[in-house]
Amino acid sequence: MTNYTEKLRNSGLRPTKQRLQICEVLFDTEKTFHFTINELEQKIKDKTNNKISLATVYNTVHAFEKKGYLKQIPINSDQTYFDTNVTDHHHFYDLNEEKLIDLENSDVGPISIKRKINGKKIKSVEVLVKLED
Amino acid sequence: MTNYTEKLRNSGLRPTKQRLQICEVLFDTEKTFHFTINELEQKIKDKTNNKISLATVYNTVHAFEKKGYLKQIPINSDQTYFDTNVTDHHHFYDLNEEKLIDLENSDVGPISIKRKINGKKIKSVEVLVKLED
DNA sequence: ACACTTATTTAGAATCATTATAAACTACGA
DNA sequence: TCGTAGTTTATAATGATTCTAAATAAGTGT
Incomplete structure (x- = not known):
């Protein structure tokens, strides 16, 4: 459990309850992962028993992306994919299972x-x- | 001016007036190019003075993609980008001008x-x- | 050319991800 | 504690894409 308050403040983002919870879901993991907004919303519900408005999820993800804590994965899909691995790296995309690796x-x-x-x-x-x- | 009737028939697509017109706009060019559905619709209007239903443009582009005459460019944008260059190749994406090269x-x-x-x-x-x- | 079947086109409605709105709320410095 | 600017929120709006079902056109056999 990292302290995200400082991290957020340092990037000019107020450490609100919602943002801290989203940080936990996104960054308190062994491995990095890919997600869509809808998957993230579900994860938040599961992990925190606490509903965060969809608009806030969008806002936060975009704020984090702008600060470089997340990045979009360029892929043609009806939903936008994000990656918590922000290092320069590459992907397999399994066309049959529509899965990123x-x-x-x-x-x-x-x-x-x-x-x-x-x-x-x-x-x-x-x-x-x-x-x- | 190529004859697209055979090409279409050979892939099991009926050579309709609309498809032939779209072929002309897409493939009667010196260079390959990138486009979105909306840009293509505009190009068709400009070139043929003939309105083709948006639904038909979508249908046709998808049919052509399935047959390998077009491909989608994996990029995060609100609109889907297609490429008439179906060979395996790479892209620059100018983030400031939102332009593909x-x-x-x-x-x-x-x-x-x-x-x-x-x-x-x-x-x-x-x-x-x-x-x- | 005619009749028949099947593919295609079409306008408009429906869907769905995403963004905008504007009111309520919260962090934080003075 | 106050004031202000930043955030959150529910909901509405937007916009790309897909669906629908009726009208039309193409292909096939006669």
């Missing part, structure tokens, strides 16, 4: 990007490997 | 995926390089 950085060889765009710098390089049966 | 295969070094999932085979490997100012 993290790849370790050591699972993918180095990637060299040879082209440059003037005035732009590379923020991230992510690989999506689609799998089928 | 194709990368040539020669712009990216070879990518080795070292991990395997039992019973699954790799369908595609795509890199998304996010750019910022």
Whole structure:
């Protein structure tokens, strides 16, 4: 159980009850994980017996994303997927089961990007490997 | 001006007026391009002075995708992006301008995926390089 | 060309994720 | 404790996408 109050305050976010609870659900875990907003809402209900408004869940997730505590996973789905693993890493996407699987950085060889765009710098390089049966 | 009638028939799709017009807009071009459904609808209006129902545009795009004439670009956006370039290739995504830019295969070094999932085979490997100012 | 079956198109309704609204509430510094 | 700015909330609004069911067009056999 980490103390998230400081972490939030340091990023200019007030440590409200709701945000602290969401922090626990998101970050008090051994492993990082992927989720949609709806899955997160369910997890919160399960873990805290405490309903947080859907609007707040959206607000908080977006605030955390902006601060770099979460990131969106670029994938075509009707729902947006987020990842608590904010390090640069890659994914398998199982097309048949519609499931995302993290790849370790050591699972993918180095990637060299040879082209440059003037005035732009590379923020991230992510690989999506689609799998089928 | 290619003849798309055969192409459609060969894939089990009836060559209707609407589908042929959409083919012209999508494939009668020097270069491949990216589009959303709304952009495509606009392009059709501009090029053919002929309104095609939005439902038909959706149906057709999905049919073409299933047949492999189009593919979705995995990116987090409120609208789905499609690409007329169906070869395996990579993208820059300019975060500031929210614009996609194709990368040539020669712009990216070879990518080795070292991990395997039992019973699954790799369908595609795509890199998304996010750019910022 | 005709009749018949099946695919396709269409407008409009329905769905569903996400965002906006605006009123009530809360954190926090003075 | 007060005041203010930030948050939460229920609910409404938005907007992309899908569904529906009726009208139309294409393909097939005669």
